[in-house]
Amino acid sequence: MKLSIARSVAATMPVGQLAALARERGLAGVELRGSDLDEARAVGEALGRVVGIYVEALDEVRSEATMRASALLSAPVVAARGVVPSEQIPTLDAAYAAAGAKLLVTHGTDVEEVALLASALDEAKARAIGSAWEIRPATDPLSDVPAILMASAEILAHVRLHGGGPELRYEDAPSTGDLFSSLALSRYGGAVAMMPSSPEYAEGWESWLAGKIKNGCGTAYEKKKKREEASDRELDIRSVQPKHRLDTILSAYRALSPGRTLHVTFDHDPSCMYYTLDAMEPKDSFTFVKNGEGPDVWYADVTKHER
Amino acid sequence: MANGIELDIRVVPPRDKHPTIFKTFDALASGESFVLINDHDPFPLRYQFEATRNGQFSWSYLEQGPEVWRVSIGKS
Secondary structure, eight states, X not given: OEEEXXXXXXXXSOHHHHHHHHHHTTOOOEEEEGGGHHHHHHHGGGGXXXXXXXXXXXXXXXXXXXXXXXXXXXXXXXXXXXXXOXXXXXXXXXXXXXXXXXEEEEEOSOHHHXXXXXXXXXXXXXXOEEEEEEEOTTTSOGGGHHHHHHHTTTTEEEEEEEBOGGGGGSTTOOOOHHHHHHHHHTTOOSEEEEEOSSGGGHHHHHHHHTTOOOOTHHHHHHHHHHHXXXXXXXXXXXXXXXXXXXXXXXXXXXXXXXTOEEEEEESSOTHHHHXXXXXXXXXXXXXXXXXXXXXXXXXXXXXXXXX | OOOOEEEEGXXXXXXXXXXXXXXXXXXXXXXXXXXXXXXXXXXHXXXXXXXXXXXXXXXXXXXXXXXXXXEEEEEO
């Protein structure tokens, strides 16, 4: 799967800047809107990979300019849910095939909708049309995910994910683990374009993309370090970015005085921390007690033994 | 789609990350592998694999940062 971002992450940012930030973030590419195409053309090669061109009107789907852009950018046109009537699929299939372009018709997390689309695409003999799946994990019936993946196995080429990004750290972030495990095991290799799950979250996304989300944990830690070296320590790892968590925990543990305890608060099962300390620290140098069984908060008390 | 199995764990909330990885690994047939994609070095996970699935897995880095890590994890 190719993790990407959609235009709505930063709707007013210049397209070239958005693409550059996505690259710096290690993302595969950007899903643009049809209205971005003129700007995208001006940016040229520096744009990097476009994973889709999202359009919301049938006229846009049928326009030759859209098809030409799809062929030029090697990016499928992703037609919004409900925009393409199934009786037009054979005609559009022929037109897209002739233009060397690709069209994806979007469905939701709805097994019946996917089955109807799959049978309509059977009539698309030129195979220039596939499907895109729009997922809203917060509200969609995720128990239907396996059935949807089975019904769309031959046609699915794009996923539009409402959520991800900075929203993963919100306490009410929906559990998408099974969804991603199922996608992986189905050997899905297309794009997963993330976008804000609601407009009110859009601002958080822009800062996330720009890497501006920092938290005071590290600095606060430095200030408190001197004071607390000789006492028990508390560390709430939930506000630390995942990539910095291990270093934060290890340095807090290593700064701990013998006989003292580090109380850590987690938003995941801390067993991995036990195995890591066990592998990296001298044998029998600490005691690890895990408290809580989630689902949202776990605690661990790590006591450093007296030497 | 005839692709390899790729699990991008960056889109999964922290509490679900390791359970999702183990669930995916446990669903593999012997001899299969998957590529784990992450935004930091997942080496603590390797220790957890060693502790809980010792001798049953292989681990090889395909990409090591600075933004993206890719590890091929195979089932023996």
